[in-house]
Amino acid sequence: MSSLERARRLHLEQPLVVAHVDLPAELQLRRQYGEPGALLRDYLPRCRKAGIGVLIGAVFVHPAYLPDMALSMGLEQIAALLAEIEESGGAFRLARTARELDACLEAGKVAVLLSMEGCEPLGRSPSLLRVFYELGVRLLGLTWNHRTAAADGCGEQGGGLTRMGRELVEAAWGLGMALDVSHLNDAGFDGLLALGDGPVLASHSNCRALCPHPRNLTDGQLRRLAARGGVVGVNQTRFLVKEKDAALEDLLAHVLYVEKYAGPGVAGLGLDLARPYMEALPRPHAVWRGWDPREEDLLPDYGALEQLTAAMLDAGLGREAVKGVLGGNFQRFLRGALP
Numbered sequence: 556m557s558s559l560e561r562a563r564r565l566h567l568e569q570p571l572v573v574a575h576v577d578l579p580a581e582l583q584l585r586r587q588y589g590e591p592g593a594l595l596r597d598y599l600p601r602c603r604k605a606g607i608g609v610l611i612g613a614v615f616v617h618p619a620y621l622p623d624m625a626l627s628m629g630l631e632q633i634a635a636l637l638a639e640i641e642e643s644g645g646a647f648r649l650a651r652t653a654r655e656l657d658a659c660l661e662a663g664k665v666a667v668l669l670s671m672e673g674c675e676p677l678g679r680s681p682s683l684l685r686v687f688y689e690l691g692v693r694l695l696g697l698t699w700n701h702r703t704a705a706a707d708g709c710g711e712q713g714g715g716l717t718r719m720g721r722e723l724v725e726a727a728w729g730l731g732m733a734l735d736v737s738h739l740n741d742a743g744f745d746g747l748l749a750l751g752d753g754p755v756l757a758s759h760s761n762c763r764a765l766c767p768h769p770r771n772l773t774d775g776q777l778r779r780l781a782a783r784g785g786v787v788g789v790n791q792t793r794f795l796v797k798e799k800d801a802a803l804e805d806l807l808a809h810v811l812y813v814e815k816y817a818g819p820g821v822a823g824l825g826l827d828l829a830r831p832y833m834e835a836l837p838r839p840h841a842v843w844r845g846w847d848p849r850e851e852d853l854l855p856d857y858g859a860l861e862q863l864t865a866a867m868l869d870a871g872l873g874r875e876a877v878k879g880v881l882g883g884n885f886q887r888f889l890r891g892a893l894p
Contacts, residue, residue, distance in 0.1 A: 557865075558865040559861060559865045561865070562862075562865040563861055565864055565874070565877060565881065566605065566860070566861060566864065567606060568878065569606070569882050569883060570606060570607070570608025570609065570882050571605060571606050571607045571608060571824065571860065571882045572609040572611075572823060573607055573609070573610050573611065573824055573825075573826050574611045574756075574759060574786075574788035574824060574825045575611060575613055575670075575672075575737070575759035575790075575827045576611065576831075577827075577831075577832040578613070578667070579613065579614050579632035579635060580616075580617075580832060581832045582632070582636055583628075583632040583634075583635040584832075584835040584836060585835045586635050586638070586639075590835075591642070592639070594639035594640065594642070594647055595639070595642065595643045595646060597831070598647075598665075599643070599647070599665070601858070604858050605857040605858055605860050605861070606881075607665065608659070608666060609650075609656070609659075609668065610665060611668045611670050611758060612667055612668070612669055613671065613696075613758075614629050614632050614633060614670070614671045614672065614676065614687075614692065615672040615673060616628045616629055616676060618699075618701060621675055622675065625675040626676050626677075626678060629671075630676070630690075633687075633690050633692075636667070636669070637690075640667060645664065646664060647665045647666075648664050648665070648666060649668075650666040651691050651693060651893070652893050652894050653891075653893040656893060660886075668691075668694065669690070669691045669693060669694070670693070670695070670696065671694070671696060672696045672699055672735075672738065673696060673697070673699040673708075673738070674696075674697050674703050674723060677723070679704050679719060681719060681726055684726050684730065685730065688730045688731075688732065692732070693731075693733065694732060694733045694756070694758065695723070695733070695734055695735060696735035696736075696738055696739075697747075698743070699738050700738060704720075705717055706739060706740075706747075707742065707743055708738050708739065708740060708743075709738050709740050711740055712740070714743075715742030715746035716747060716750075720746075724747055724753075725751070727753070728751060728754075731892075731893070733892040734747055734753065734755050734756075735756055735757065736755060736760075736776075736780070737757045737759050737760045737788075737825070738770065740769065754783075754784070754785070754888070754892035755780060755783055755785050756780070756786050756787070756788075756888060757780060757788065757825075758825050759789075759826065760788070760789075760825065761789055761790050761795045761809045762809050762813060764816075765796075765797070765805075765808055765812055766795060766796060766797055768794065768795055768798075770790075772787065777813060777817040777821070780821070781817040781820075781821045785821070785888065786884045786885050786887075786888045787821055787822055788823045788885070789810050789813065789823070789826075790809075790826065790827050791826050791852065791853040791854045793850075793851050793852070793853050796809065801853050802853075803862060803863060803866060806853055807863065810863075810880060811867075811870060814872070814876065819879070820879055820884050822879070823879075823880060823882070823885040823888075824860070824880065824881065824882070824885075826857075828854065828856070828857070829851050830856070860881075864877060
């Protein structure tokens with residue numbers, strides 16, 4: 556049996572977890588421009604083909620809409636996602652608890668979890684976090700690349716968490732949310748982990764030792780996340796995989812590096828595919844002009860994950876370890892982090 560055939564079998568056995576998808580933003584755009592039904596029409600076939608059982612959809616408000624439209628855009632994105640789930644005929648379900656997550660997986664449904672990539676929708680009101688929690692948000696990233704009222708992102712050389720940022724971390728853990736460090740700068744990473752022992756993950760980050768980008772994690776950060784039971788979702792974005800000419804073997808190298816330096820049970824799939832979001836945008840669109848994620852995505856689609864799985868098997872990663880990377884590690888983390 557070829558490694559690709561073994562990979563396909565594993566995808567049937569182990570529901571995949573994709574830890575970062577710009578799903579709420581994409582669905583909001585499609586519905587705004589008269590194209591509802593993308594979850595059922597586009598994502599269900601993709602998930603079925605790849606064996607995806609869990610999608611973590613991030614509420615993300617682009618800087619062009621900040622600050623005035625941050626709250627409205629965040630709420631519109633969640634409203635679009637909830638409408639699409641309702642219209643999916645039960646194929647997709649929102650998972651807010653560990654029990655709901657397991658129920659989705661047992662029933663063969665695709666579980667959708669909500670995260671927030673950047674706290675801009677909260678403005679300067681930490682109390683609004685409870686509203687988003689009630690709407691289903693269970694993972695919180697304090698920043699995208701830039702500075703927010705809570706912290707400095709990886710594109711900033713400044714400090715770490717602000718007073719509001721510290722309040723948000725404590726409030727999030729108190730509500731039963733996990734904190735996502737994928738876009739924090741190094742000072743913010745240190746400041747967050749110093750605040751307590753609540754659940755922390757990196758939903759879509761790679762290894763800085765292999766690609767020296769500030770979005771990627773140092774060896775020390777990898778080990779600290781592992782020590783807290785965190786998971787690192789590898790990111791297929793080209794410039795985070797390799798400085799030039801990234802290929803599948805380079806993405807595999809990040810998986811193996813996490814396994815080696817953070818330990819078994821830490822690597823997962825973050826992915827961050829940009830193409831579906833780009834395809835939702837009208838042409839021309841001044842907000843995004845000059846940015847073409849088709850040049851950023853290393854993987855053409857979720858179906859290509861079979862090739863990554865085959866490469867893991869060929870590299871000597873054991874069967875159970877590969878199943879962990881595909882989804883088992885994130886499932887374990889989510890069961891422990893969700894209420």
